[in-house]
Amino acid sequence: MSSFVLITFVGWKKSLSIGVMDINYNELERRWSAKWEEKGLYKVTEDTTRPKYYVLDMFPYPSGAGLHVGHPLGYVASDIVSRYKRLKGFNVLHPMGFDAFGLPAEQYAIETGTHPAITTARNIDYYREQLKKIGFCYDWYREVQTSDPAFYKWTQWIFMQLFNSWYDFRLNKAADITTLVDLLQSEGSASLVAAGTCEALFSAADWQAMDVAAQQNFLMQFRLAYLDHAEVWWCEALGTVLANDEVKDGVSERGGHPVERIRMRQWFLRITEYADRLLEGLNHLDWTDSMKEMQRNWIGRSEGASISFALKDSTASIEVFTTRPDTIFGATFMVLAPEHELVADITTDEQRAAVDTYLQYVKTRSERDRQAEVKTVTGQFTGAYAVHPFTGKDIPVYIAEYVLAGYGTGAIMAVPSNDDRDRAFAEKFSLPIIEVVDQSAYPQAAREDKIGVMAHSDFLNGMEVKDAIAAAIDHIESKGIGKRKINFRLRDAGFSRQRYWGEPFPVVYREDIPYLLSEDALPLELPDVEAYKPGGQAKSPLAALHDWVNLPDGSTRETDTMPGYAGSSWYFLRYMDPKNPNRFVGEAAEKYWRSVDLYVGGTEHAVGHLLYSRMWQKFLFDRGWVSEEEPFKKLVNQGMIQGVSAVVSRVKLHGIALSRINVEIFLSKNVSDDYKKGEISDLELLDLIDQMEPITGPGNREFVGELELNLTEGIHLPIQFLNGDIFDYSSYVKSVNSIFHALFVPDSDGIFRVDLVVEKMSKRYGNVVNPDDVIDQYGADCFRMYEMFLGPIDASKPWDTKGITGVSGFLRKLWRLMVDDAGQLKVEDTPPAAGDLKILHRCILKVEDDVERLSFNTAVSAFMIAVNGLTESGCRSKAVMEPLLIILAPFAPFITEELWSMLGHTESVHRAAWPKGDPALLVESSFNYPVSINGKVRTNVEFPLDMPKADMEQATLALDVVLKWTEGKAPKKVIIVPGRIINIVI
Template sequence: MEYNFREIEKKWIKFWSENKSYKTIEDASKEKYYVLDMFPYPSGAGLHVGHPLGYIASDVIARYKKLEGFNVLHPMGYDSFGLPAEQYAIQTGQHPAITTDKNIERYRDQLNQMGFCYDWDRAVKTSSPEYYKWTQWIFKQMFNSFYDLSEDCTKDIQQLVSHFDVKGSDGIQAHQDEHIEFTASEWNVFDHKQKEAILQCYRIAYLSESQVNWCPKLGTVLANDEISNGLSVRGGYPVEQKVMKQWSMRIKAFAERLLNDLDQLDWSDSLKEQQRNWIGKSQGASVSFQVSSNNDRRIEVFTTRPDTIFGVTFIVLAPEHELVLDIVGEAQKDAVTSYIEKTANRSERDRQSDVKNITGEFTGAYAVHPFTGKEIPIWIGDYVLATYGTGAVMSVPCGDQRDYLFAKKFDIQIANIFKDTDISNCAHEEKTGVITSSEFLNELDIQKAIIRSIQEIEHRGIGKGKTNYRLRDAVFSRQRYWGEPFPIYFVNETPFLVDDENLPIELPAVDKYLPTEEGEPPLARAQKEQWNHSQGDRMDFNTMPGWAGSSWYFLRYMDPHNEQEFVSKEKVDYWQNVDLYIGGSEHATGHLLYSRFWTKCLFDLKFIPFDEPFKKLINQGMILGRSNFVYRINGTNSFVTKDKRKEYETTAIHVDISIVDNDLLNLEKFKNWLPEYKDSTFILDDNGNYLCGYEVEKMSKSKFNVQTPDDLVVDYGADTLRLYEMFLGPIEQSKPWDTKGISGVHNFLRKCWRLYCSVDGTSIVSDENPSKESMKTLHKTIKRVREDLNRFSLNTCVSSFMIAVNEFTEQRCHSKEVLEPFIILLAPYAPHFCEELWEKIGHASGSLFDSQFPVFKEEFLIENAYEYPVSFNGKMRFKVELPLSLKQEEIKTAVEEMELTTKWLEGKEPKKVIVVPGKIINFVV
């Protein structure tokens, strides 16, 4: 009987499920290994072939580690809060939970048919109350914490309160929004509301009036990483700036640790670099400039080049800067206000793309240079961003090209402070050279001048050395329905935490999933009694963003049913952090950063024993689709084959890849595909075929190029698909999907099957002694596969399997001593196939995965001869087999005496002969 993958796969999936083969329990006697996939958002479209790439890889590693004797945690779950289900709910009125559960079921089926070894008992979904109870609980911990700068650690907010009680704000070293000074006696007479307002400036999870990215079309705020080019990532709608009261997470406090700890992670350079970029550390100084007409007004600037302080000839404020309207002169008022309006009306996108056009206005006010005492003009300009640094810059036209161009355009003085440097054409931006015309900095090179200038700035009390980060606190509320409700109620608009015993705060029922008439979030529609907790005046109407649940889910897998804790100490001590995390790189600055932040926070609060969630990370590449096109002759319903399209005016139209085979269009299926093509006519090529065009692009519904794994599993089986996806190339690389190659892998499995079974399906594996060659093939393969798996080179393993099967076939090997270990080697890739053969060769009960991964033995590879490549001037000319026992000199003599050597030397005397025993011989002529 031929290899019947359909029956085999069905049989073993049932077996695994009935025997709970993948149930994982903590076992202190075994070393743990935690392999994690980024859990999917269960969308309505189901999985396409790109999804399983990472899942297959992690499954291969999980199974390998299991066979190596590790206790492997390999779970799967669903990131099930999110916009699509909610949009669907708005359109249909169906509760998002129903849609979500339906999609989850589909995902579960699709994942199951791939033969993944997940312990489904540990599955979590972020939208279930049992799960989000703990998301809410973690939020509470973050609400109850502040960041202590003296110890660089998250601490209980009560410690801060105790300090306030005794010393007021004096001596506080905590990460905060703005410095507020008060004495202990002042603090002690503040009412609750006042105290809470101050505490909000310190809490890790805090409420603040902040400028947010508001997307009117989605009716919600978005985080920076949810926006691309001024449009929402989801939906592509315009985004505008708006001031709203929002929950935020004080991730900025962790900036330095998030940056430094990257060094200890085994992540790709590009990903680490993306995070470094996102955190955007820059060092320099903040300097304060006094406004000359107005003694109590000061402008704070941040600079990375305090050494250029004597080159400052003007100040530029962002148009939105709070000081602008206070200092503007009467004569300039109209021009300035109209400029502010103009920039406010321009979308962020316009402002960014229009870099060439230099605009600005003089405010009429002057600032006093802190060292020279000279008056310098204050301008506003939209090249200064309100959201970075202090929203103000000290302009040094001789050292900064933007300042230079601004000064040229508006005819502002340019002072040169670089010795022997020509700045007549452009600014000197390099950090090299010597400073001049700068009093105490004269004759210092720039590096020394930076240090000296900071000393002096601090000494004179006009500023201080400062590190600035681009990273901003993360906005943590969304005006949406389908997310975690906050465990917060308000009394007199002051937030209070819901008690632990009232968690979870479940999503209340609402009549519609839309904002209220008053513009309140959908949750405001819920009647007070529909909340399972209703203290205070009202509950918080916001919900948490998508990344709330995904920031800690890897912890919940360790202890998914614990009703007392988010994870027990015992279990988290055992499983520790994730050893291998596989997922897409699109989460570089979102999920992966937030998750690191939450982990550090939970570590500081002593809930977990590690401060990085994911030790090693692999970003699987994207599998691109191969789209097909038909060419419609413009203005007709007639389609021309690819080769003849140049003869007509045509439009290329995406056509569903399921009705195209090998680029040949099935005309009947095409006519039935969409109603508008029912009466199409065709101009065919000379063979009577319609040839389609193709292109490699991202898989998407609209391009009709989505390849689902389901069809391939039906046609070839899951084992073939698993092997094929791994065989395609290195896991990190993006590659086009091409179904053609799949037959090669399928043939490999069939060929392999024939080593074990005769035509009637009975085992032909025997107890005969294996040949030396077969043992060599086996151990060569064991060596390679082990090495490759250890460095996650999953594609080359497949090649090794193919080579081994080709060699075994040639050797007519049917020896159990060889074929039994081989089937274990292959099992992580083709689990159903291998289980079946395992059973056939005499393991009547149990699973192959309870056995052990074969161990490599050097002795089988020991050779006594080697075929030496002989090269002349580095070019290989011929090969010669020589005993490996020969010494270097003996090899040399033997080769020199050969006829072929004489031929290639062409009568010349070799200058030198390099002999590397066991490797190569090289004549230098």
Template sequence: MEYNFKEIEKRWQIYWKKHKIFHTQENNKQKYYILNMFPYPSGEGLHIGHCLGYIASDIYARYKRAEGYNVLNPIGFDSFGLPAEQYAIQTGKHPYETTRKNSQKYIKQMNKIGLSFDWNRKLCTSDPNYYRWTQWMFIQIFNSWYDKNCEQAKPINLLIQEFNKNGNYFINASTSYKCQFNSKTWSNLSISEKESILLDYRLAFLCNNIVNWCPDLGTVLANDEIKNGKSQRGGYPVYKKKMLQWHIRISAYAERLITGLNRIDCPQSLKKLQLNWIGKSIGISISLKMMYPINQINEIELFLSRPEMIFGITFIIISTDHPLADQIGVHFHKKKCFNISYARISVCENQKNISGIFTGNYVFHPFIKKKQIPIYISNYFSVDNHTKSTIGVPGHEEKSKKFAQKFGLEIHKIYEDEICMNSDFLNGLNKKQAREKIIEILVDEKKIGKKNTNYKIRDAIFSRQRYWGEPIPIYFKNKIPKTIPIDQLPLLLPKIDNYHPKNGKSSLIRAKNWAWDEKNMKIVPNILIDHKHVFPLETNTMPSWAGSSWYFLRYMDVHNHQFFIDQRKENYWKNVDLYIGGSEHSTGHLIYARFWNKFLKDRKWITTEEPFQKILNQGMILSNSASILKIIGKNTFVSYGLRNEENTYQEVYVDLSLIKEKNNELDIKKFKENKPEFRSFTFLLEGEIFFCKRKLEKMSKSKYNVINPDEICEKHGSDIFRIYEMFLGPITQSKPWDDQKINGVKNFINKFWRLFHKNEEFEVSEIDPTFKELQILHSHIKKIQDKMQSFSFNTSISSFMIVINELTMLKCNKRKILEPLVQLIAPFAPHIAEELWYKLGKNKSILHYPIPVFNSKYLMKDQITYPIMFNGKLKFSEEFDSNISIKEIKNKILNHPKTKFFLRKKIFKKLIIVPKKVINILHH
């Protein structure tokens, strides 16, 4: 009987949906919460690279259910953001419609693969019922401050109470120490003065800052939305620009973000990325006197993470958002300094691209008399977050060296073989000794420094000049930000006709009804703004990471309209047990989500400090791309073999349908039809052929190398697709896709199906199995249990293949062997498992039955699996008892049927056995 996957898979997908098999409720079972990183529903739908993590999480979710856990495996869509907005700008279609259509496409694809998501808990960040709570949380962040004394966020009202108690003494926002702030008492300050002070404490605040500005997209971008100085969306240039923006004071949580990593089970590489992003350094802060004081300010503060480098300082850089940046230069430098604020982000590869301007001012070196260190303004360097300044040590830093060469500054080394050599009191000391000596002198003797801990992490910019995002629930009363009353949330996006940003501002400025009537508490037309009762609303929207920073909590209680989560449900699910996603989310998203969770815990709305217990970063599926070379500066394409060093080239990716796969030849006629903008270009051929460049790389629409899972499922079936994706290699590693090898998995599934059928009819035996058959089964159960704990899905499938081969050779079709085998394979191939389970006479889904457990008396002796190579090429593998002799191994291998098969037309030369590792048979 042939395995009809189309009919079988459709039937069971309908069954699962009809009977709501994957809907989850809290109960008295032990919980297990599995989550995939939030998908964005693009118009292209899923490709097989996306499916890797979804299939892996589904296999594990199904396995944990069979182990008896109450498994939460939800899914939803991160549906706000730049892609939908750009599509709206190009087409005029409302982002809601395109997002809804794209989400439906994703749902259809995911169901076709047989993913066991609880669709009853589906959410979208663009749903007002969801972003109502995102807005609520922003208001709570706005109305909170961070108390450094107890390392916890608290309501801003408690801070105001402290101000009232302490008269004219206020708490320093960065240290929580009391310091004199104003000659007036708090009660005597004006509303404007009070709000100005509070903005230094609020966890959500407005300030002018340097941002990543993309003119082509018309919006601010986060660091993780930029690659090599260009936007990841569209590849447009990105610049530095000073703008008034909303910020979230994530830097207050820097130390907790570091220590919290100890609670997370995740790869060391991920922890390292997080630590580098936060950037903790311990050193000293020093204040150096300026040659020309500015408005009675005569010092600049610097942070030295490596104090031993102080004799190598050649210049000082302050950023364009430094408090003194607009004042420090002499008058004729003002315009030049301003222009630096619009400098390219991209790393400068040559001196002519390095941006910077000498201010005309200097600081005095603390040790070398009369030495004057020039002060520059530049965005070429990453400055310290606290002091907004940095030092240049060109003798020991490549970036500083390039800057020094550009401006003709001195370059000298202060160390040779780790030994100091630039001052009498440091000569002969190693770095550690020199560091301690310099700190002692600067802090204790000169008293111009203090020991300090610093963090590289910056407060997150929260404003986006976009339409398609959560409206920020703020209106401005006499330029003072006020929050929309909580009972009036959600603040809904207004309808507009033109989505393109205008003059660097969000398209929301075009909204005709975008003003707040404070008296009647509702949105009214802008023409009614009188700044007495009606005030302008914030026109920027939230970044897409706002909604994706807490979605894992909403899944626990998605239908709650009274609060974002019920305490009893949060106490049950607590946090995510397994979080699966790509390593590209290892910095920005994880930092934001962890911060957001910690804030909610501080304010006692949830109970867990860290949102994720274990994080598993999946690898990528790689696919061959094709590109052609264009000579930069010319309308000429060059066949790949004609490239030379005289020209520089730009790679232009080509749709694979335009390539003749056998010889990588471009069909120029079709290419010009496909890309009209290149019709007038010249193509330099090799003879009569134009060759492309081929590369194995990450799947991407921009590289035209994506593979649609629908096509594979249509041709081979979802179960075969699922198994093949997992069989490609370890889940955490990247691996290439190869259509040709999928037939091996197809043969395996058909062989498994045939174990249950004889002469086209379903037939299983009720005879008791032999000891050998029970050994095979229980050893396999033990292996699967061990491999699942380590997420070794590829080797689990290898074990299945071995067992199926062994049972086929034994012609075993016994119920007591085959039933548990079906249960074991069900997480990997759920459709065929459900069908066989039904044929075995079961009247409920296989999901309702517990996973088989092994009986130790049937376990085989410790065995070693040897790969069997023929002239270095793997042909098959074989297991041997660990105590077997080399002689016995040799006899068994030489007499093995597969060895005889592979040597049938060859001359045996030699057999090499590397104990416990490999067997290699050499032949002519």
């Protein structure tokens, strides 16, 4: 597929007819865009006379494919809210920028040698141009780019503050590391040990006697940005470290080379210190429950106990964390994570070879594979035994991939009676199972549910699980073998990448000890490199720059760079004061804008970005640099717009020569299905191909015996040539370059059909729809409204351009409501008819309610209903048209501005005030009640709304239809809900 070129989107474009009364959207939109820009209509300042409102979009990563129709879904929604709030009198901050560091630009650089800065700048220009066409009210003066040194200077600065801070247990917040040094200086580590934050006990004198390296190593255990070791995917063949995304099925996605986990020293952020506050803070946020739930589960707070198991014939012990200390008598073996530090020590000589083999296997396994694997249990006995702390029995120690080094202590006491994976493991390795919880009273209960009565458990026997947990912990504590503990699933965040295109660390090493640069050395700019492909073992390309790495004073620079989420963890603050050279955000601006009132973005960021941002904000808050502890008050997730792909099968021939080389043979759906089912034989298929283009070469058919047909499924064809499921292959072949030869084998009716598959919109699938093309044909207003009309903002759905004609028709209808065929304004300064006022006010109230609820699709239909109604009634009243234009302006900013100015206004419609809807105009005096018999609607009857229930009941029972059903008998019950329904039960 490498030889075909993607061509611009023209397939569904029809010629646009512009009649006398047609609106030239493109001209109109260009004209108003220019005027707004000239007047600075969307420029925002800190205006203390008006209440502020901060509406933020998750900024995009500018990929080479440009914006597709899925991106603007959330942007249109937030733009509508921004404009609506402005009409409501708020001073609205609505900025946009670019998340500009990232892997794709670097990968492109490796392939082509183009500097990522060049690709990125180009992509950003294209994105910005596309965004501007859609008519967003962004204040472009405030644009930020995370790869801009003026921006990442402050990313580096915040990293330095994290490095220079520790989490002060006394204040329960971050504090300057010097306060820790003062503490150690004056009293040693006693209070730290008491607080459980470190184990080494030493005095003030001991501290003072330590050398620099020892002191720094100690402080490293407390810094919020710190060095530790972690594993990365290493691919020897490619010579690079790979992202999880780049590893598929245990091999590199590019090239299919072997990969393995290797351990490296890297930077981390101590987000776990914030686990409790990140959890608690959720309670005060206006986010969806599902989003909060995902964060809660990610943080994963669990209460239990840590217990120490002594090893037989050894001084070492294994510490485990368990949420089920009550089941300790059911612990019949132990399992260590394969990476556990004790593994090498405790493995016996007889088991060493087997353990090593198993460790090799685990190195090729991703964490996800390890957790997802439930069908086949794997593990290996180490030869070592632990001593059960209560029974004194020997229990074997295994290693197994299902135990992860990063969770808890990296070791478990396995209780096969009450844990599914332990159970499966015990069964596979024939280990004893002791049923310690009698759940016979709870037939519905699962093995892992915390209900039942304890059995075979010595002093716990007869207790309910809940009580047994408490009793077991008490006992464990009194025996001194463990203690009550709260554990979090959340792990500290890896902050190093062995990559080029990221923020350099403002760090140098002397004697292997990291030191920060001075603040005036910031920004530490990313230097140019010769090659983007890493040279040395798992090092970033920066490591090859010897002059840059090795400083004259003998120190060396950190060569890793920061991850993608570094810049995105605080960019929302920079928008408040984007050009400030002296501070990451100026104090006055920060105190005015404070935090984001509405944040719109995809669920894919539910835990990553949203958790890191919250941590950074809390840290900056602790240190007194910002005034709010949470960055995003309200959060809304937009759904994903998927593409519809054209998927076919491709066949390759071996052992036969075609008239041309490099021919791709595609099979139409029915042909391919029949072939797969065996209803078409190899020979028949070959015949079909032969009909398309004669197979030449030595003896053709005689070669059939050696012929090999290779079917590849799931090949994507570009959707531009698609009409329904029919693929116009002759146009497609004409459109691509001459090197590409393709043979299309159609169905028996001569038509080539594809499988339609709904999936992520992506360049690689050839299913991308570009908003530019939609706007060229229908205009930005139409595009915006159609995106909203597609469905609820948070729902995912496939894009289909066909339906857009409905919205297009609506905009024309709106235009014709106010402008006649000759282009003359029809609107008159006459008093509005009562019916028209009712239509208008119903619309105002509905749209207002819908925008507040972010239900934009129903707001669009409310506009359609209003315009249909006003068209039907022949309304011409200015008093109706003007408010209608104002409420529609957030959705369709261009056409409303044009009509508004035609009505004689010199000030922009976007500076108008939202009209007040009057509910009194909508009050009805009667209601047409549905009458249902046993819940099924049988007829309708109209009653005044103030009619007494008894009268309604009497009148309803006398209806012919009702009499037919009741057969004259008295009903069992009559339910009357005023203004709703009448239900008769017989």
